[in-house]
Every structure is written in structure tokens, then in C-alpha cells.
Amino acid sequence: MKVLVTGGMGYIGSHTCVRLIESGIEPIIIDNLSNAKVEVLSRIEALTGQQPLFYQGDVRDEVFLDSVFANHNIQAVIHFAGLKAVGESVAKPLEYYDNNVNGSFVLARCMRKAGVKSLVFSSSATVYGDPDTVPITEASPTGATTNPYGRSKYMVEQGLSDLFFAEGDWSITLLRYFNPVGAHPSGTMGEDPQGIPNNLMPFIAQVAIGRREYLSVFGHDYPTPDGTGVRDYIHVMDLAEGHIAALKTVGEQSGLHIYNLGTGKGSSVLDMVEAFSAACGQPVRYELCPRRPGDIAECWASTAKAERELGWQATRSVAEMTADTWHWQSKNPQGYSPE
Numbered sequence: 001m002k003v004l005v006t007g008g009m010g011y012i013g014s015h016t017c018v019r020l021i022e023s024g025i026e027p028i029i030i031d032n033l034s035n036a037k038v039e040v041l042s043r044i045e046a047l048t049g050q051q052p053l054f055y056q057g058d059v060r061d062e063v064f065l066d067s068v069f070a071n072h073n074i075q076a077v078i079h080f081a082g083l084k085a086v087g088e089s090v091a092k093p094l095e096y097y098d099n100n101v102n103g104s105f106v107l108a109r110c111m112r113k114a115g116v117k118s119l120v121f122s123s124s125a126t127v128y129g130d131p132d133t134v135p136i137t138e139a140s141p142t143g144a145t146t147n148p149y150g151r152s153k154y155m156v157e158q159g160l161s162d163l164f165f166a167e168g169d170w171s172i173t174l175l176r177y178f179n180p181v182g183a184h185p186s187g188t189m190g191e192d193p194q195g196i197p198n199n200l201m202p203f204i205a206q207v208a209i210g211r212r213e214y215l216s217v218f219g220h221d222y223p224t225p226d227g228t229g230v231r232d233y234i235h236v237m238d239l240a241e242g243h244i245a246a247l248k249t250v251g252e253q254s255g256l257h258i259y260n261l262g263t264g265k266g267s268s269v270l271d272m273v274e275a276f277s278a279a280c281g282q283p284v285r286y287e288l289c290p291r292r293p294g295d296i297a298e299c300w301a302s303t304a305k306a307e308r309e310l311g312w313q314a315t316r317s318v319a320e321m322t323a324d325t326w327h328w329q330s331k332n333p334q335g336y337s338p339e
């Protein structure tokens with residue numbers, strides 16, 4: 001089976017490609033390298049013995065996409081490509097709507113022309129906004145998003161749902177990721193953010209390796225056990241396996257399939273600092289700071305639907321998430337860039 005993987009050179013896409021190859025599925029990657037390095041290809045090869053086919057190009061380029069579909073017998077698409085920095089999305093809304101929303105719809109149009117009607121889309125728990133209750137189920141309200149990035153994910157979900165209701169022979173799977181962290185356990189692949197990391201784990205990792213002085217803990221007066229924000233961190237390898245499970249089960253059934261991909265467990269910022277300190281064998285320096293605007297107190301997933309329907313559940317602990325992140329960071333202090 002051949003699967004087109006848009007954004008397959010990025011953090012989640014690259015780990016998913018490793019698991020695809022290991023499952024006997026052939027990934028064909030397209031990526032414009034706006035947030036990835038070509039070095040990822042040789043890392044995938046080092047882990048799997050196979051270098052996936054890669055085309056550098058943009059999902060908004062219809063002629064380019066048409067040619068990729070024309071040249072390969074593609075059966076399904078996993079669509080990771082997009083921009084993902086919340087703060088940047090506030091400053092550059094047009095770029096975010098163009099990349100994420102327009103890009104997704106150009107892709108769907110090209111899929112329809114090529115007769116490929118199985119699509120797995122990278123959505124986010126951000127579509128739930130600030131939840132009234134936790135754990136969050138797939139039936140929880142969506143749409144009260146607080147920034148252009150979140151709205152772009154919600155818009156794509158809406159557009160793809162409309163597409164399915166108009167053309168019922170599609171299999172459309174919306175995977176709502178909670179907080180992906182961790183790295184391949186070999187330390188060969190991991191997250192390589194450009195500039196100052198926005199997210200917690202890569203920031204902690206850079207403090208531990210000495211690239212940053214200390215972590216600012218955003219808020220310590222939330223109504224949570226230790227006052228810091230609580231999230232559902234999920235190991236990127238578990239997330240990768242969730243995509244394989246989705247492809248193999250619902251990917252071949254027409255329908256609009258929606259799943260949370262999380263662990264069902266919440267951890268606070270200070271829990272993550274403690275776990276990382278244990279993993280790297282030294283205390284991670286931090287300072288308690290005011291809340292970050294737009295943040296929510298707590299958020300974790302109900303995983304029952306994915307367990308029941310996909311036969312998938314996350315198995316890796318927070319200790320493995322931090323150990324694998326540290327392994328990657330210490331083997332690759334500057335990420336994929338040469339020192």
C-alpha cells in the first residue's frame with residue numbers, strides 16, 4: 001500500500017513514516033521544507049533501511065500535487081503539512097489560513113481528481129478551546145478557538161465534514177492530537193524547533209542541554225493540584241502508531257471518523273520538570289511566572305473511542321517521553337543542524 005504523507009519531513013510525520021515502513025506501508029513524502037531539514041530522510045533510512053520517496057513541494061501547488069498522484073498508485077493520504085505556532089498565527093493570520101485551510105482544500109481537490117478518497121487529517125485538541133469538563137470526549141463542543149491556528153484547524157474539520165456529507169464515498173479521519181512529545185527511542189529522530197521553542201518539552205530539553213538558562217513556568221495559580229497547567233502529553237511513537245491503526249481500520253471504510261489521540265492522563269508543568277530532571281540526572285532550572293495569555297488550566301482526553309474503534313491506546317509513560325526526549329537532545333544538541 002502506498003500512502004502520500006504531506007509534511008512527512010516534520011516532527012510527527014517523520015516518526016509516522018518510520019512506523020509506516022515498519023508496517024509494510026510505503027510512504028511517499030511531500031514537504032516544502034519550511035519547517036524541516038532534508039537530513040530527516042537519512043535518519044528514516046538509518047532506522048528502517050529504506051529511504052522514502054521524497055518530493056519537495058507545496059500542498060497549495062495543484063499542478064505539483066496532480067503530478068505526484070499521476071505518477072504513483074496512492075491509496076490514502078495522511079495530511080500533516082501546515083503551520084503550527086500559535087503566537088505566529090496571531091501575527092500572520094493570512095499565512096496560516098492559506099497554508100492550513102487553503103492547502104487542505106487544494107489537497108482534497110487533487111485527491112478527488114485522482115480518485116483517492118481516504119484522508120487522515122492532523123487536527124488538534126485546540127478545536128475544543130477551553131473545555132467545560134475533562135476528560136474531553138469527541139462529542140465535547142468544538143469551535144470556541146482562541147487564535148488563528150486553532151481556527152484554521154476547526155475550519156478544515158468543518159470543510160472536510162461538509163465534503164463527506166456531500167460525497168459519502170470518502171473516508172475522512174480527523175485525529176485530534178493532545179500534546180505530542182518525545183522522540184524515537186534510538187535518539188536518531190526527534191523534535192527540532194527553529195528559534196525559541198513555544199512548547200514546554202522542547203524548551204525544557206534546551207534548558208537541560210544548556211542552550212537556555214531556565215524555564216519560565218507560565219502560571220502557578222491555576223485551579224490544579226500544584227497550580228500549574230495540566231496537559232495530556234502523548235509520546236510521538238504512540239501517536240505514530242495511532243495513525244497506522246486509523247489507516248488500517250477506518251481508512252478503508254467510508255465515513256467521517258473522529259478520534260482523540262491522547263493518553264487520558266494529565267500531567268502538570270512541574271510534573272514534567274520533575275520527570276525531565278530525573279531523565280537527565282540534573283535539576284532543570286525554572287522560575288514561576290505569570291500565566292501565558294490564552295492558556296487554559298487543564299486538558300486531557302477521553303481515549304475510550306479510539307480504544308474501542310481503532311484498537312489503539314497509548315502505552316508509553318511520561319518517564320519514557322522525557323527519557324527519549326533527553327536521549328535525542330543529548331545526541332543532537334543542535335537538532336538536525338550540524339554544530
Ligand code: NAD
Nearest residue numbers: 007010011012031032033034035036058059081082122124
Ligand atoms: P512540523 O512543523 O514539524 O511538520 C509540518 C511539516 O509540514 C514541516 O515539515 C513543514 O516543512 C511542512 N509544511 C508546512 N507547510 C507546508 C506546505 N504548505 N506544503 C508542504 N509542506 C508544508 O509540525 P508537527 O509537529 O509535525 O505537526 C504536524 C501536524 O500536526 C500539523 O498539521 C500540526 O498543526 C498538527 N498538530 C501538531 C501538534 C504538535 O504539538 N506538534 C499538536 C496538534 C496538531
Ligand code: UD1
Nearest residue numbers: 086124126198199200203216217218229230231269294295
Ligand atoms: C499549545 C497550543 C495549542 C497546540 C499545542 C500543541 C497555545 C496557547 N496553545 O498548547 O494550540 O495545539 O500547543 O502544539 O500555545 N508552558 C510553560 N512554559 C513554557 C511553555 C509552556 O510553563 O515555556 C506551560 C503552558 O503554560 C502549558 C503547558 O506548559 O500549561 C504546555 O504548554 P505547550 O507545550 O505550549 O502546549 P499547550 O499550551 O497545551
